Amino acid sequence: MTKAKDYVIGTQVRKSPFFDATMRWGVESFSVYNHMYLPRSFGSEVENFHNLVDHAILCDVGAERQVEITGPDAARFMQMLTPRDLSGMEPGQCKYVLLTDTDGGILNDPILLKLAEDRFWISLSDSDILLWAKGVAVHSGMDVSIAEPDASPLQLQGPKSKPVMHALFGDALDDLKYFHHRRMELDGIPLIVSRTGWSKEYGYELFLLDHTRGDDLWEAIMAVGQPLGLTPGHTSTIRRIEGALLSYRADANIGTNPYELNLGRLVDLDQDADFIGKAALRRIAKEGPQRKQVGLQMEGAPLEGANTDYWDVIANGQRVGMVTSAIYSPRLEQNIALALLAVDHADTGNTVEVAMGETRVTAKVVDLPFYAGNETGSGD
Template identity: 25%
Template sequence: MGLSSTPLLSAHKKLNAKTTTFAGWLMPLQYGSIIAEHLWTRNSCSLFDTCHMGELIVYGTLKENNLNKILPNDLEKIKVGKCSYSFMLNERGGIIDDLVIYKLEEGKWMLVVNAGTLDKDYRHLKSNIRTSVENISPQMAKLDLQGPLSREVLRKFVGTEIDKLKYYHFDYFSMLGEKIIISRTGYTGELGYELYVNCKRVKEFWNSLLTDERVKPAGLGARDTLRLEMGYPLYGQDITEETTPLEAGLERILDFRKEFVGKQALLKQKQIGISKKLVCFMTHSRRSPRQNYKLYFENQQVGFVTSGSFSPCLSCGIGMGYIKADHAQLGTKVVIKGHATEMQAVITAKPFYKNGSLKK
């Protein structure tokens, strides 16, 4: 499959954005300093181009479509206007993808999935859904407005009804003369919203939002450091088909009272016990751990880094990685080694950053 460009690429070029290849897409990495974009998001409001994300529509009620068996959380609890974090699992309990599911109306669900797994997810659903599945990604564009001032900014465009939108809920709003979906969700740990817009008009929406002086564009670089400060996993690094929700600390998503794909494998893993666990760790310096660096305890390798970066808010290195379960306790001191570098770190609770405006 060839490289795809975001529909906003020309707008990014005008802002002199540095681009990167991400999941087969040419995407903006940064517009200026990643640290500056990160801090602006924490204190004001940033606009992210997330048009690369995939949107799949599943039709039919839960009794008709089999969706409640494909996803491990109880979809019966999701009402119209609500969305929920979830994932698709294989029979081994491995994570095919993580996603957010929206109940648009009775008999109509939208799954927002990762760009790199869109085709795989679509095939998986087509093979298991008893009704119909539609890939609307080519027609749908997505923008993320994130930061403590995001509600005030949106109020100017859609009115005071935005004030009523609760965390992990969505509704339809009129903006620039078009009816769009806005959800109170995001990946930064700040108060934020995701806007689902017709692909043909997304450039107009992008430019209009940036006319507000409180809003600045931010790229994938800041998006990654922001999510890492919150301890949010990234698919393809922190969670994969080779890792299970139990190992990744995501058991809260699983509802073992119902049947779902991978349930028996996960019950067996619960009974035996997990051998590795995803943990967060903080270094004692500004040096950053990097993916695939090794974790050592008393000169023995006990794990590896899946994500790592310098934390702009904490002024030290932070990361996530898998470690042998008997070394996964909070406060455990480890040594991180890689590429002729070595750093001291300690396993810590997530989130690293605790002053976010997420639920305000």
């Protein structure tokens, strides 16, 4: 058993192929994500934020596991899992999708990669979709295979990620469009490279296709990247809240639906496919959601870190919702938060109170995002 500062590492939680490299490069703490260790700190959260928005960071996100769907009915089965219309999706594309249950609740909000007409990867947020998909497949009557492939992503994010990639691959990826992917090789290391990432900054994800080459890939990237300003890092809570990126289990879960999270664009009720949750989502769309995700600008002293509990939101002495994610943004010089509020209290400009334990602070409802992305392209 090894120890990374105050976090004890054992065998009951899986390690990514990059685990040893992150230990060498100074990781200070981990969380557990998809039953795997996920690096959460290489030092200051604020320093990591500035490294991301001003330079580039390399993040071990191998815990974002892939669910691979293959077989003659792969496309039809994948469409059954998501309310987003996939009929126009081509091999080489990526799409942000939702997976919903029969009540319209969100089970996951992954990136979907289409590798071939009969092969898809669901690049997961934190939930057991491999088991869900296997269960659905048993009773689907479709000819599909469901498995977890040997694929582990690194995120290279930030404005200097493009010159780092150019140093690694030359001009081979200069024409790779946003939300597209391509098979590549680096010094004999097999990869799939996508123009995606969880940062709202320009960036890439590199999916390692041979878990034995994790050290080789990490060190190869850092060797060319460090002189260009690249540092090891972790997904930035500050930047993702600024950009209103959802964190599954924090801001979305099985008890939330797409319409209350401003994700109705990912639901196509007019398509012919009878996806899971279609009847429930049609009803919710007709009746309208009872809650709405909003941004809050919170008064008070700068928060010293992200919230570790949900905070009640109060209006006229009554609980009207909750803060799901909160942080201090050094760029905006403001405490900012994502919150789910009853629709009657979710109008922009409304004033509410946030109960942080025994402390109450005033907050104003604002439009999202707090800070728009620096990514280029239309997004998907």
